[in-house]
Amino acid sequence: MEEEMVDMEAQAQAVKEKETSSSIFKKANRPVTLKFDNVVYKIKPKKPGLIKNSKSEEKTILKGISGIVHPGEMLAMLGPSGSGKTTLLTALGGRLGGHLGGKITYNGETFSSIMKRNTGFVTQDDVLYPHLTVTETLVFTALLRLPNSLSKEEKTTHAEAIITQLGLTKCKNSVIGGPFLRGVSGGERKRVSIGQEMLINPSLLFLDEPTSGLDSTTAQRIVSTLVELANGGRTVVMTIHQPSSRLFYMFHKVLLLSEGNPLYFGKAAEAMDYFSSVGYAPLVAMNPSDFMLDLANGIPSSDSREEPKAVKQMLVSAFKNKLAENLKAEAEETGPCRCEELEVKQSARWTTTWWQQFSVLLRRGMKERKHESFSVLKIGQVLVVALLSGLLWWQSDVSHLQDQIGLLFFYSGFWGFFPLFQAIFTFPQERMMLEKERSSGMYRLSSYFMARTIGDLPMELVLPTVFVTITYWMAGLKPTAANFFETLFSLLYSVLVSQGLGLALGAAVMDQKSATILGSVIMLSFLLAGGYYVQHVPDFIEWIKYISISQHTYKLLLGAQYKPHDTYPCAGAANSATCLVGDFPSIKMVGLGGAAISVVALGIMLLGYRLVAYIALMRIGVTRK
Incomplete structure (x- = not known):
């Protein structure tokens, strides 16, 4: 008897869900001819x-x-x-x-x-995040596209109703998948794409090759769904x-x-x-x-x-x-x-506020990229290089000044290239998604830009922190908290600047191979003008050092470790066993003063590169009004 009651309740719930989803589909916006x-x-x-x-x-x-x-x-x-x-x-x-x-x-x-906000457009290629589940994909879309007149719970319910209506209940907790990740089937992926557009209950729905690559049975299911949508008063x-x-x-x-x-x-x-x-x-x-x-x-x-x-x-x-x-x-x-x-x-330009867009995009981005950000390969790479560096520079005290300076310059070089190449791939990989979502008026470019760049910061800052923590003490640099934190903050500051340069190059070029080559040439130029390899730079090319991330980072790292009155043992000095650190040839060229200028210069680059990236992205997803 109890089992029969449970079955009846389950059937009633199923009927209720079906009625809810059907009512949502029948409740069309104003018809459009x-x-x-x-x-x-x-x-x-x-x-x-x-x-x-x-x-x-x-x-x-x-x-x-x-x-x-x-x-x-x-x-x-x-x-x-x-x-x-x-x-x-x-x-x-x-x-x-x-x-x-x-x-x-x-x-x-x-x-x-206004018409744009009532139009759904399903592209031929299903542009979806591979690591998100079907439910997560539709819920995040609902939170971004549905108006604030609906609560968060109502938006989630709306997404769940779409899942029921499109027959995606069995795979709602499965990841979408991609070329290197097993996920839902091609027909289910296409229905998810259609569901994203159906969330806004469009009056007008466009689809480019919705049955491409599908078997005849799956294709018929897709078209039958579209016929049902048309019967609801849609075009x-x-x-x-x-x-x-x-x-x-x-x-x-x-x-x-x-x-x-x-x-x-x-x-x-x-x-x-x-x-x-x-x-x-x-x-x-x-x-x-x-x-x-x-x-x-x-x-x-x-x-x-x-x-x-x-x-x-x-x-x-x-x-x-x-x-x-x-x-x-x-x-x-x-x-x-x-x-x-x-x-x-729908007189408002956006259905949600800037902060809502930012918070949803940030959460979605971190869910999607946590597998990449916290990959064993990336963490292992940094740990191996850190341990190798610590062993090579093991307890190299001030008597090995040249070695210590070499470690500091290695800091600026390695953590110039690493975040640069990580950031270069950011926007080219997301170009199709950005074009799709910006074309549908889903969110402001500024909210996307801030969420995308801030979402990468935890791993961008954690890895260099771990790297410095390992190598600093193994290499025998000044064992005081003040010197350690000044070194760490100088390096993290430069990491943010290098990341900005990578974002700018990726957004401007939008081709991973070309942007990587260009980034390598620029960073190598900065490295050569960094003040370590060449100490007598000709005047006509000396200007490169003023825009060199490596040079400014190197200067800040030297200032964090040494002061003008510090000395080091020098065997060649007459009647004296020590010399001033500031007079050491590799340091004298860069100098221990002028740290404030380097801080300001890197600050200008930090903002400038990101501004360039933002302006470059403005050309994406722009459609005629």
Whole structure:
């Protein structure tokens, strides 16, 4: 009896969850009618080499494409590779700038930040963090994208409802996975991407190849979900390469493209009849999408002797004569819709405050990167070098002044390169994620930048602290707390500056290989001008030392260890067994004074490099308004 009661309660809970998720999906925002009229897009092809021809001809990617999609309809755009499907989808989604002509309206209005916030866009590649679970991925997205009118608990409940609705309950605690990490399946990953966009309950949903790389059964589940979303009053637009016949007849409308030209726009169920009416019918029963793709490639049938170019021209001409006028009439019949209600509800630029964005991004970033930051390889590398350095410089007191100075310069060199290369990979690795999330208006760039840089600080500062703690006492440097902490803080200060340089290079170049090479050249230049290797630098190149991180760090480390009145044993001194440390050749060139100047110089670099990185990132994720 008790078991039956438990089963009944479990069933009731399941029904309740299903009703909750269904109600969320039915509660759509204001419906949106999408119209696009004579859309033209041109680009200037980039020619290889250093010499650029300003007179190069523009290439037309989209050649006057028109159409209309009503709420509750799903439009599928078909066409061979290079036909312009993704370009058109990007343009309709408000993410394409450049030489875009024609008119695209949403309820009679142009694309705006308000429309942007009511638009979901699922890219072909699933851009997700591999180490986060399905639940964590959707909850973090909900916390960032849903408005403050909902509490944190309500946002979490909303994410859980999406998981139930999309059939992700079984894998909700599994990590997403990636190339080197086993995770959820391809279909589940695609549903997570769709779920991220569904969290905002979009009025308009764009999807680029949502069934790419999936088996037919999984592809049908994805499209069935999209049909259900469209039935909830949403406008759904997707590109799809070669759907099965079962999928083809699930679409409400179909747009066929060939080399940027429209060959068909209308109901999917009427497509085959249209092509038969213009003289192109399949010889045998076949998948409509296969037949239409053959036509788009200029091949009406296997035994046809018609030239592909002539076939395409014929179909373009038939579209203009038979479909274009009807399409124009349908667009004129649908009057513009006023959207004051939508604007009142979402007049704010951001759904969450800066601090909320920062805190969520910080927590998400630390969860994702804790495996990388606290990797055994990275920690082991630092520990091995620290122990090796401690043994090489074992108890090298002031009588071995040259050796001690060499250790201090090694500090500045090693902890110039290490944080530099760690930081260089920061933004190039996250470029796709940043583009995706910034394009959807999820958060401010400043909140992301601060969360990303601060999230890396614990490990960036812990490792050099451990390194100095091991080598300082093993090497026999001045055994006082004041000298130790001054040395440690000087090194940590330089680590932050080197990290800033790495962030700036990574953000500016956005290519890991190129940024690494450039960073190596810059840091080696700083190292050579650091005052240890070359003591007589020619005047015309002496300016490098003023911008050298290594030189300023070396000066601060020397000042932390030695004072002008300190002495050391010198056998060559007349009638004296000691000499002033400040007169030692390797120290005299750099000097023990002017520490304040080095502190200020490094401070300027600390802020300056990060400012450069921030400005460089501003160009990412910017879409047309």
